[in-house]
Structures are given as C-alpha cells and as structure tokens.
Amino acid sequence: MDIFQMSFSAAFLIIAVIIIRAFALHRLPKKTFLVLWGVVICRLLIPFSIPSRLSFYTGVDMLRRAITAETAYIPAPAVLTGTPAMEIVDMGKLAATGASTISISMSPLISIWIAGICICTIFFLLSYIKCRREFQTALPVENDFINRWQQRHPLRRTVQIRQSDRIKAPLTYGVRHPVVLLPKAMDWTDETILQYILTHEYVHIRRFDALAKLLITSAVCIHWFNPLVWVMYMLANRDIELACDESVVRAFGDTAKSTYALALIGLEEKKSRLIPLCNNFSKIAIEERITSIMKIKKYSLPVIIVAVLLIAGVTVGFACSKATVGQNSYLPEKSEELNPASPSPASEKTPVNDGETIAEPASNNDGHSSSSEIRKVYYSDGQHKTEIDGVPVHPVHCVVIGKYYYKRIDRETGKDQVSFDDGSTWLWTRNNPKSKKIEVSADGVTWEDLIATIQEPKYSEFCNHKYFYMRSDPDTGQELASFDDGVTWLFYRENVVTGRAEISSDGVKWREWIR
Amino acid sequence: MEIKLFDSELKIMDVLWREGDTTAKKISDILNKQVGWNVNTTYTLIKRCIAKGAIKRSEPNFMCHALIAKEEVQEQETTELINKVFDGSADLLFASLLSRKNLSPEEIERLKQIVNNLK
Numbered sequence: 001m002d003i004f005q006m007s008f009s010a011a012f013l014i015i016a017v018i019i020i021r022a023f024a025l026h027r028l029p030k031k032t033f034l035v036l037w038g039v040v041i042c043r044l045l046i047p048f049s050i051p052s053r054l055s056f057y058t059g060v061d062m063l064r065r066a067i068t069a070e071t072a073y074i075p076a077p078a079v080l081t082g083t084p085a086m087e088i089v090d091m092g093k094l095a096a097t098g099a100s101t102i103s104i105s106m107s108p109l110i111s112i113w114i115a116g117i118c119i120c121t122i123f124f125l126l127s128y129i130k131c132r133r134e135f136q137t138a139l140p141v142e143n144d145f146i147n148r149w150q151q152r153h154p155l156r157r158t159v160q161i162r163q164s165d166r167i168k169a170p171l172t173y174g175v176r177h178p179v180v181l182l183p184k185a186m187d188w189t190d191e192t193i194l195q196y197i198l199t200h201e202y203v204h205i206r207r208f209d210a211l212a213k214l215l216i217t218s219a220v221c222i223h224w225f226n227p228l229v230w231v232m233y234m235l236a237n238r239d240i241e242l243a244c245d246e247s248v249v250r251a252f253g254d255t256a257k258s259t260y261a262l263a264l265i266g267l268e269e270k271k272s273r274l275i276p277l278c279n280n281f282s283k284i285a286i287e288e289r290i291t292s293i294m295k296i297k298k299y300s301l302p303v304i305i306v307a308v309l310l311i312a313g314v315t316v317g318f319a320c321s322k323a324t325v326g327q328n329s330y331l332p333e334k335s336e337e338l339n340p341a342s343p344s345p346a347s348e349k350t351p352v353n354d355g356e357t358i359a360e361p362a363s364n365n366d367g368h369s370s371s372s373e374i375r376k377v378y379y380s381d382g383q384h385k386t387e388i389d390g391v392p393v394h395p396v397h398c399v400v401i402g403k404y405y406y407k408r409i410d411r412e413t414g415k416d417q418v419s420f421d422d423g424s425t426w427l428w429t430r431n432n433p434k435s436k437k438i439e440v441s442a443d444g445v446t447w448e449d450l451i452a453t454i455q456e457p458k459y460s461e462f463c464n465h466k467y468f469y470m471r472s473d474p475d476t477g478q479e480l481a482s483f484d485d486g487v488t489w490l491f492y493r494e495n496v497v498t499g500r501a502e503i504s505s506d507g508v509k510w511r512e513w514i515r
Numbered sequence: 516m517e518i519k520l521f522d523s524e525l526k527i528m529d530v531l532w533r534e535g536d537t538t539a540k541k542i543s544d545i546l547n548k549q550v551g552w553n554v555n556t557t558y559t560l561i562k563r564c565i566a567k568g569a570i571k572r573s574e575p576n577f578m579c580h581a582l583i584a585k586e587e588v589q590e591q592e593t594t595e596l597i598n599k600v601f602d603g604s605a606d607l608l609f610a611s612l613l614s615r616k617n618l619s620p621e622e623i624e625r626l627k628q629i630v631n632n633l634k
Contacts, residue, residue: 136555137521137523138523160551164523
C-alpha cells in the first residue's frame with residue numbers, strides 16, 4: 001500500500017467519523033470518538049490492512065466492476081456473463097484501480113511529499129521546543145491544598161505541579177515525567193476549582209493524552225497533503241478534551257457540571273483577552289465544550305451497545321481494505337470460463353464462479369484462506385514490464401481475448417496510450433461514450449474498436465498464458481501448487497525479499513519458479 | 516529605565532541580590548536545589564536577563580552582576596499593580612490589603628500606622 005492509497009482510504013474513514021460525530025457527539029460516551037480517532041490513526045500510520053468482505057471498499061469495488069462490465073463490454077460474448085470484462089493487473093505493485101493513475105507519475109510527488117513531511121515536522125518540533133523551554137522555567141508551587149491533594153492522588157509516575165506567569169490556562173506536558181503547569185494569575189484560594197483543574201490534568205496524565213497528541217501530530221506530518229487529516233487533527237484534539245471533561249464531571253457528580261463549566265469559561269476569558277487572533281476556532285471549540293459538559297448524562301446500556309457497534313461497524317466498513325484478487329501477488333488471475341479449451345479436472349471439484357474468484361485472494365498472502373479448496377490460477381510468464389523507456393506502464397489483461405497489452409500515460413499529452421507489442425508502437429486510446437467501447441487510434445483521427453483491433457493477427461501473442469492449481473494444506477495451512485492437473489503437489493510460497501514465487505518438493509529447499 | 520522581568524527571571528535576580536555577584540555555575544547550582552531547574556534553563560534565563568539589561572556579565576567564569584536593585588523592582592511592580600488594578604490610587608491598594616482576612620492583627624496595625632504617618 002502506498003501512502004496516497006493509505007491517505008485516500010483514511011479520508012473516507014475520517015468523513016465517516018465526522019458524520020457520526022456531528023450526529024451523536026452529545027449522545028454517545030465521548031470515549032467512542034477517541035476510539036474512532038484511534039482507528040483513523042492506525043489506518044494512517046500502519047501501512048497494511050486486514051481485508052474484509054464487509055468492507056465499504058469491497059462494495060465499491062464490486063459496484064465498479066459491475067459498472068465496467070455493463071458499460072464497456074456490451075458486445076462481449078456469452079462466456080463473459082458476470083465477469084469483469086477487463087482487469088487491470090499491476091504486476092509490480094498491488095494497485096487498487098482507483099489509485100493506479102496516481103501511482104503512475106509518482107517519483108516527483110514522492111519528493112514533494114517527503115519535503116512536506118520535513119517542513120511539518122520541523123514546524124511542530126520547533127514550536128514544541130520553544131514552549132517546552134518556556135515551561136521549564138516554571139516555579140514550584142507552595143500551596144497547602146495542592147500538596148494535600150497530590151498526596152491523596154498518587155500516580156505511578158511522579159507528577160510535578162508548578163506555576164508560571166507566562167501561561168494563562170492550566171496545562172500538562174511530558175509523557176514520562178508529566179508536569180502540571182498552573183497559571184500564576186489564577187485564584188489559588190478557590191479549592192473547588194483547583195480540585196477540578198487538578199483532576200482534569202490528572203485524567204490527561206493517566207490516559208497518556210500527551211502521547212495520543214504526539215501520534216495525531218505525526219499523522220498530520222505524514223499526511224500533510226490531506227486536508228481531512230488536518231480536520232481530524234483539530235477534532236481529535238477537541239475530543240480528547242471533551243472525553244477528559246466527561247471523566248471529571250463523572251468523578252464529581254452531576255452537580256459539578258455548572259461550576260466546572262463556569263470555571264472553564266473563566267479561564268477562557270483570561271486566555272482570549274490576550275490572544276485576539278485565532279479566536280474564532282477556539283470560540284467554536286469552547287462553545288462545543290461547554291454544551292457538551294452541560295449535556296453529560298449517564299449512558300444507558302443500549303447507548304453503550306450502539307457505541308460499540310458503531311466502532312465495530314466503522315472499523316470493519318472503512319478501516320479494512322477491500323477483499324480482492326491477488327492484492328499482494330504478481331500472479332494475475334483469470335476466470336476459468338474464458339479458457340474453455342484447457343482441461344481442468346481439479347477445478348471441477350470446486351467449480352470457481354467468476355464473482356467468487358474476484359472477491360477471493362489468489363494467494364494465501366492475506367492469510368485468511370485455510371480450506372483445502374483447489375483454485376485454478378493463471379499466470380503470465382512473469383516477463384511483464386512495468387516500465388518501458390523510463391515511462392511506467394501497466395500490463396492490462398483483456399479478459400475478452402485472454403491477452404495482455406500495455407497501458408501508459410503519454411508524457412507530453414497526458415493522454416492514455418496502449419501498446420500491443422512490447423512497447424515499440426503506441427496507440428492512442430479512449431473510451432467512446434456513445435458506443436461504450438474502448439477505442440484505439442494510431443493517428444488520433446480515425447478510431448477503431450479495441451477488441452476488433454486486438455484480435456487482428458498482427459498483434460502476435462507475446463504473452464503466453466498457462467495455468468496451475470493451488471490449494472492450501474488443511475493441516476499446515478501451507479500453500480500447495482500443482483502443475484499437472486492435481487497429480488503431484490509442490491510447496492509454494494512467495495519470497496518476501498525478491499517478490500518472486502518459489503516452489504519446493506520437500507518444503508526445505510526452495511527454488512525460484514521462473515519458466 | 517523600565518525593565519519588565521518575569522517570575523523566573525526575578526528568581527535569578529533574587530539569587531544575585533541575596534548572594535552578591537555570583538558565577539553562572541553557582542546560580543545554576545543554587546536554583547537547581549531551590550526550584551529544580553536544570554543548567555540549561557538557568558543559563559537561558561541568565562541570558563535573557565543580560566539581554567534585558569538586568570545583569571552584566573564579566574569574565575572569568577561568567578560572573579554575573581545585578582544592574583538593578585531589588586527596591587527598584589519592588590517599586591516598579593507596586594506602581595504597576597496600583598496602576599493596573601487600583602486605578603492609580605494607593606489608597607485603594609491599602610483598603611484592599613486591610614480587608615484581607617489573612618493579615619495578622621499586628622500587620623494590620625503596622626499598615627494603619629504607615630497610613631497615619633503618610634497623612
């Protein structure tokens with residue numbers, strides 16, 4: 001998965017969370033949103049995902065395939081029923097079709113991306129160091145109430161409470177050695193409010209919110225180009241505060257709500273008097289915070305169940321990737337009906353239907369097929385290029401005629417081009433909206449039907465399709481492959497380092513499997 | 516000349532006023548014990564005081580010398596307090612001090628005396 005795909009799929013997840021947040025912010029326990037943002041962060045920072053057939057993307061994918069099958073290949077022969085007519089198989093990388101156009105012209109993008117990361121990181125780091133240096137000059141607090149309070153609330157990490165005349169609102173910094181910083185200009189005699197403030201900061205410390213904020217910030221640095229990630233940054237930081245407020249009000253009971261809210265407003269007044277800039281955002285945030293405090297209530301069991309179901313639903317629906325063909329494999333897969341001439345005794349035992357094959361990974365890379373179901377897998381000779389003359393190309397498998405051709409984006413015009421030989425001649429290609437057929441042209445003036453063109457004998461078979469059978473051993477889960485219609489089975493694996501398929505007769509010695 | 520010093524910077528000045536001219540190293544040792552600052556924090560603050568013109572440094576050993584007296588700062592801070600909070604009226608400051616509950620009777624008596632003397 002490349003970074004842009006990760007960012008793209010996380011964007012959907014963020015939109016889902018924003019929608020849920022808009023409708024249910026005051027109705028669900030605030031921790032729900034923290035967990036949801038946690039899922040978003042995982043999606044943004046962890047470069048792989050668990051495929052699920054219940055995923056939103058599986059649905060989108062199936063829909064997309066259905067549409068392509070309908071629109072582009074109306075004239076397709078009867079064997080194509082329910083088949084995705086054209087399958088783009090990225091040999092080098094696993095490419096979701098949606099993102100394949102992005103990955104074509106990526107190398108300059110990557111350097112911009114890395115430069116952006118550096119700038120963001122430096123910006124956040126410098127402002128952190130600046131604040132940190134200022135906080136370090138804070139003075140110890142001599143206040144009986146605070147000392148007593150601290151003794152009554154011991155934590156595993158030692159917490160320092162200090163005061164500063166440079167800050168206007170209480171804050172906490174440090175993960176391993178947390179320090180609570182109180183503004184010098186606050187009412188040190190109001191023990192009720194002091195108690196709320198200290199409890200609030202202690203909840204932050206206990207929950208490692210500083211660490212959470214660090215993770216959120218690093219996600220922003222990495223995904224700086226994604227505006228939705230910045231929205232997440234803003235909302236997640238607010239939700240951390242809201243969840244913290246909720247715990248404080250819980251700890252002190254319902255009666256504390258209004259005092260606590262008023263104390264917050266008091267602190268906010270002092271703060272905004274000094275920073276008239278960037279007031280608008282914080283105004284919305286503080287309003288949201290006060291409303292949310294006043295609306296805190298006990299959550300009934302059904303509400304908690306709804307929250308858990310929402311989290312599970314969003315995680316499976318949006319955080320999981322689509323379950324699809326050969327995601328991690330360079331072995332393209334083709335449906336069996338398209339090659340009726342080839343004998344397939346083994347696959348008859350478990351007839352493979354087209355719709356099924358698409359949703360099922362071809363290899364066991366995703367680690368979730370353990371049955372000994374025999375799958376018939378087609379492969380090309382492994383000689384496909386991913387680059388011709390320095391231009392990235394995509395080998396495209398045309399299921400209609402069972403052949404491959406190369407597809408690229410022309411550097412000068414930015415238009416799509418295809419090559420039916422090894423990349424020495426290139427033709428323009430377009431999707432005719434009237435006939436709904438893909439057309440090719442050598443001069444850009446006269447256009448011909450792609451299928452008619454590709455079937456002409458001059459485009460020789462440069463790619464010879466073969467097939468083999470695959471199943472996984474029901475006992476060990478080991479992938480097995482048969483090259484002789486299921487008489488003998490060899491161990492099969494994909495070498496993580498080389499990305500090549502390897503076979504072995506004893507499971508000990510492996511040899512690369514190139515024909 | 517008005518020099519506005521923050522609490523942390525006053526802490527540095529406090530050491531100088533108490534101990535007289537002191538090396539940066541010594542200040543940092545004292546403050547490490549007193550308020551738990553590390554060397555870097557103290558040195559940063561000393562540099563800020565130098566930039567503000569409150570401290571003059573001389574070699575060797577980064578000897579620090581206070582350029583302003585404690586009384587100056589006290590007077591300045593009090594004036595500021597009166598101007599900011601008590602509308603420039605010293606009377607109001609006194610009234611406020613007198614109405615504070617945590618003043619001891621002796622302190623109140625002494626303050627009253629000061630007021631009487633000033634009349």
